[in-house]
Amino acid sequence: MYFEGSLGKVVIMERRERAHQQVYEEYAYVIDYLPYGRPGLKLKRRAGAVVQLVGEEHFTLLEAVVREGVVLKPADRIYIGRNSREEILYIIGRVSYEELTANAKMELEGVIEKIVSSREAYFVNFFNTSKPVTPRMHSLELIPGIGKKYMWKIIEERGKKPFESFQDLQRRTGVPNPVKLIVKRIIEELSSSDCKYRLFTRP
Numbered sequence: 001m002y003f004e005g006s007l008g009k010v011v012i013m014e015r016r017e018r019a020h021q022q023v024y025e026e027y028a029y030v031i032d033y034l035p036y037g038r039p040g041l042k043l044k045r046r047a048g049a050v051v052q053l054v055g056e057e058h059f060t061l062l063e064a065v066v067r068e069g070v071v072l073k074p075a076d077r078i079y080i081g082r083n084s085r086e087e088i089l090y091i092i093g094r095v096s097y098e099e100l101t102a103n104a105k106m107e108l109e110g111v112i113e114k115i116v117s118s119r120e121a122y123f124v125n126f127f128n129t130s131k132p133v134t135p136r137m138h139s140l141e142l143i144p145g146i147g148k149k150y151m152w153k154i155i156e157e158r159g160k161k162p163f164e165s166f167q168d169l170q171r172r173t174g175v176p177n178p179v180k181l182i183v184k185r186i187i188e189e190l191s192s193s194d195c196k197y198r199l200f201t202r203p
Helices: 006-020 102-118 120-129 148-160 166-173 178-191
Strands: 027-034 050-055 061-066 077-079 088-094 132-134
Touching: 027 102, 050 102, 102 120, 102 178, 120 148, 120 166, 120 178, 148 166, 166 178
Parallel strands: none
Antiparallel strands: 027 050, 027 077, 050 061, 061 088
């Protein structure tokens, strides 16, 4: 067992509280550009080209209307925050994985890999600070490819010295390609409607 009693309850309560907090994306990456909109999509306001996006911080899947004259392509990083937006006219709202176009689904893995690589310090810190999610399961075990053997090796090595990079993590633990494993977990969370534990995405 990794923890017991009130400590376990506190960890679970903290996760539930975070799940209910309002979170917003400041930047997102294009995963599809639809110059004539998406079939079946009804807009309350002025229609135009539509983009499907994945948020940079919480991996939120979104759709937005593009400003007239702006052309975007997959993997473009754009500002979608609350201040003046250069490329986006307005955010339509969140979409589910099932509502993504076939092209968006094809682009998603590569774009998420780009995001994870650009936020290396954040994800390395996850390996340095991750905790159990239940008395018998550690959050590290939710990463595809990381079983108990790798989990204990990570815990042992980070106890000696925190990991400094993906390369350092891989060298000291033997975990194969941490970026790919994280990307796979993120896609699992996005594509599953009943995901019980979310490490990196919004509920």
